[in-house]
Amino acid sequence: MTVQQPKPSRIDWITLMLYYILVIAGLFCIYASVYKDIHPNIWDTSENYGKQLIWIGISSFVGLMILLIDEKFFYAFAYPIYGITIVMLLAVLVVGTTVNGSSSWIEIGGMRIQPAEFAKFGTALALAKFLSGYNVNYEKDRKVQIISAAILILPMLIILLQNETGSTLVFTAFILVLFREGLPGWILLVGFMLGVLAILALLIKPLYIIIGLSVLAVLFLLLVRRTTQLIWLTIGTVMVAGLMVSSIDYVFANVMQAHQRTRINVLLGKEVDIKGAGYNVQQSKIAIGSGGLWGKGFLQGTQNKFRFVPEQSTDFIFCTIGEEYGFAGSVLFVILYIYLLFRLLVMAERQRQKFNRIYGYSVVCILFFHFVINVGMTLGLMPVIGIPLPFISYGGSALLSFTILLFIFIRLDANRVNELRGAYD
Amino acid sequence: MNNFEKQRTLLIIFISVALIYIARLFYLQVVDESYVFYAQNNVLQEQTIYPARGLIYDRNGELLVYNDAIYDLSCIPDQIKNLDTLEFCRVLNMNKEEFISTFARLKRQKGYSPWKPIVFQRQITIPTYAAFQEKLFDFQGFFVEVRTDRKYKHKNAAHVMGYIGEVTDRDIEKSNGYYRMGDFIGISGVERIYEKELGGIKGTRYVLVDSKNRSQGRYKNGEFDTAAIAGKNIHLSIDQKLQALGEELMQNKMGSIVAIEPKTGEVLALVSTPTYDPNLLVGRERGNKYMELLKDKDKPLFNRPISAPYPPGSIFKIIMSLMGQQEKVLTPATSYGCHHGYLFVGCHAHGSPLALRGAIAVSCNAYFCQVYRSIINNPRYKHVEDAYNEFYKHAYSFGMGHALGIDLYGEGPGVLKKATYFDKIYGRHRWQALTTISMGIGQGELGITPLQMANATAAVANRGYYITPHIVKKINNHANPNPAFNTKHWTTIDTSYFPVVIDGMQDVIEHGTAYVARIPGIEICGKTGTAQNPHGKDHSIFFAFAPKTNPKIAIAVVVENSGFGATWAAPIASLMMEQYLTGKHDTRKALLERMLKGNLTHRNDSTATKTK
Secondary structure, three states, X not given: OOOOOOXXXXXXXXXXXXXXXXXXXXXXHHHHHHOOOOOOOOOOOOOHHHHHHHHHHHHHHHHHHHHHXXXXXXXXXXXXXXXXXXXXHHHHHXXXXXXXXXXXXXXXXXXXXXXXXXXXXXXXXXXXXXXXXXXXXXXXXXXXXXXXXXXXXXXXXXXXXXXXXXXXXXXXHHHHHHHHOOOOHHHHHHHHHHHHHHHHHHHOOHHHHHHHHHHHHHHHXXXXXXXXXXXXXXHHHHHHHHHHHHHHHHHHHHHOOHHHHHHHHHHOOOOOOOOOHHHHHHHHHHHHHOOOOOOOOOOOOHHHHOOOOOOOOOOOOHHHHHHHHHHHHXXXXXXXXXXXXXXXXXXXXXXXXXXXXXXXXXXXXXHHHHHHHHHHHHOOOOOOOOOOOOOOOOOHHHHHHHHHHHHHHHHHHHXXXXXXXXXXX | OOHHHHHHHHHHHHHHHHHHHHHHHHHHHHHOOHHHHHHHHXXXXXXXXXXXOOOEEXXXXXXXXXXXXXXXXXXOHHHOOOOOHHHHHHHHOOOHHHHHHHHHHHHHOOOOOOOOOEEEEEEEOHHHHHHHHHHHHHOOOEEEEEEEEEEEOOOOOHHHHOOEXXXXXXXXXXXXXXXXXXXXXXXXXXXXXXXXXHHOEOEEEEEEEOOOOOEEEEHHHHXXXXXXXXXXXXXXXXXXXXXXXXXXXXXXXXXEEEEEEOOOXXXXXXXXXXXXXXXXXXXXXXXXXXXXXXXXXXXXXXXXHHHOOEOOHHHHHHHHHHHHHHOOOOOOOOOEOOOOEEOOEEOOOOOOOEOHHHHXXXXXXXXXXXXXXXXXXXXXXXXXXXXXXXXXXXXXXOOOOOOOOOOOOOOOOOEEOOHHHHHHHHOOOOOOHHHHHHHHHOOOOEEEOHHHXXXXXXXXXOOOEEEOOEOEEEEOOEEOOOHHXXXXXXXXXXXXXXXXXXXXXXXXXXXXXXXXXXXXXXXXXXXXXXXXXXXXXXXXXEXXXXXXXXXXXXXXXXXXXXXXXXXXXXXXXXXXXXXXXXXXXXXXXXXXXXXXHOOOOOOOOOHHHHHO
């Protein structure tokens, strides 16, 4: 069998173009956010933007390599890659370096990388390979469901031990992938309801919620045709919900750390703390809000330039877009990003191979999760969870891992014509 | 749900999120404009540029008050690193406890921020500053800020100049926020009254700062900055040499000297003793020194010449002589006999009977009791109140019984009662001249500040008018624009009644009670006064003007509890007039010596402070 080189015409150029638009835009935002008059040179590698430029080069090279590798490599080596990322995650627990309170970094020859970033595509590959196997039916087979969950939960647990709550939460994005592969919609709905209930539990005393739910249950039972089964089901639901609400309240009050409690309280509007936990969000909103309709212009954003916004080149990079390019630029950016996601969704759905499709959905969902949390956080709509904005935020590990994640899918997609010919099986 | 619907569901989720975020962006960036304001608040720092305070000169252009640099030691707490506390304390000459407590105090201050500059120690001494400057590199986070404070070239005229100090909360409130905590403001004297002129206008510079409050350059190239406008220089009407002599003559005595140029109302000297060195109320010790002065039993802070009312004693006879003539109850030829007094008012031995001019020269008590009686019991008026009100009106027109409006803070009105006052005590129509006879010789219900005395003298010297006495002659080399300082206040006495009285005043010097004050070659007109007071020995009082024609100086001197007017007040006034008119004061060595050496501090307490 010969190695199938992708023909240039089969590469999805639109996706590739969107990728470069975002990466270059990100570079300019990083440049603007750390810009100082004394270091105006964008090639200056001692500054974040210079380093990011190097990482763009590295990422482009790795991306090219991925496009040149036989697409069967990823199918064949999915498990080993997953295994390596798990080993790396475990290694961090032993030899990890602590940066900003999270011990998720590993130093290799002067370079610091964050294995948690690479675990994302490792997990995506493993999940795709497992679910695309012969006689694997996610919808019907309980065992398959359990193994899928295990594949996801293993890296989550290790990353949680590294004190990286943000990266751990990213793995919940795979629920959407499983939804596509047969996870019933009602679980998504129940999950959504549970989320609402959880937020309510933090806002209102659990006792009131239980009373409210009981009243709703009684009304429900009065309105429908009652069967014994339905009555018990309703009673059970109320009891489980009550238990959950109480335990959330207990965890919030007794297990969570003070700073986490404050963050959540600030987000829910229960606490006003402009100087403390709310400071970051307040400053972020000020930076974005002061941008106005058309923005202040490139390098004119005072809030970012003068360090009022925290982490302005990494987690809060969207503030630079908001401040310097205003509402117009922000909307353009949101549309571009959603268009990339839409494009990837279309690409994922057009795959003939289950492996390719599942992997594609994983890419879409991971990127979407990052986008929702990161941008929502700067707008004060989401809790402050430190995860980067893919392709935009400063950070070598993140850029490289997102590039690999995306380019593997571009490579798989480029081969879909060959699959038609049956060359794959 | 088929696969297409599942894809559709995800797409709907994506688009909903995008729409929610766009709506939120629209709210933050377009609808809610407060964020623009917050952003400006973040980065724009308003820095104040302090103008130099105006200088103060005397009438001859001699510099009296100037500005001196003072050094505040400030720090930015966040930038203090690797501080060698022991060395730091040694340089600043403080111990460790003080260092710790100072920091604790700073942290409690309103608006404390570790990134903002804060004054660690105000007004460090120049040697400390020098020692500190050498070690500045070792004390990261500390720096020295330069401000200016006042410095006085002479230790004279403390009560005229006043002093400056840090603004109080009330000043800040009253100024509508113009003043800020720590700014200097005039607290008394000329510094207070002319604060607007001397203070200048602060400038503002807008600077961009980063989140740590570090300067990042000018805002829009200084487009919105305003320059500071320096304070205006002021020329006082005070003659520094005359003022210095006055204070020297009054040393070890309590009392006042006020000298006025009659034609202009300009105050040439304003002496209040005991006095203090104005340089005491400067610098970091200001507060302590002020408390010391405040507690001093001699009340050096009390501005006697403008606020202490004294019974005028016999100098009031001059006013009586003019009133009598105006009321047509007295002519220059009117004679009264004197047999060592009038009823219970005693008098000394002199020839009798006397006409007006002679009575003034010898200061006959009986004569002026008669004059007072004929004014108050004037048959032209139906009631005693009406006649007394005429008396009141005349005295008032000489500037008595009300504050004259000098440009100094704390001027008192003196004491001059209305008829209703006596009505209240004795009943309506139930009193007459004899009830209040002591007023005829300047005792009783009369209180006149030395400034009012000098002003009355000026009115006599001008033959009928005075100009509101004032201290500031020129502002920025232009005449004081206050119209009151350029207006003639006419007395109620006809000009034609003055010459005989002035002749009498000249007799006082030439061969009367104040012969001691005579200066060969200068025609002086004056009147002594010896004011009884219930608290101790008589006050020695004298007022005079010279020369007789075209008077250049009108002066009033009060020396508390020192006896006859001729003993202390007249010689001092004479020396002062000589100094002002001839530029010399040492032609009469023995007299000068006696005045300078006279020490009256052992005498009993000041009346003025008690009547106050």
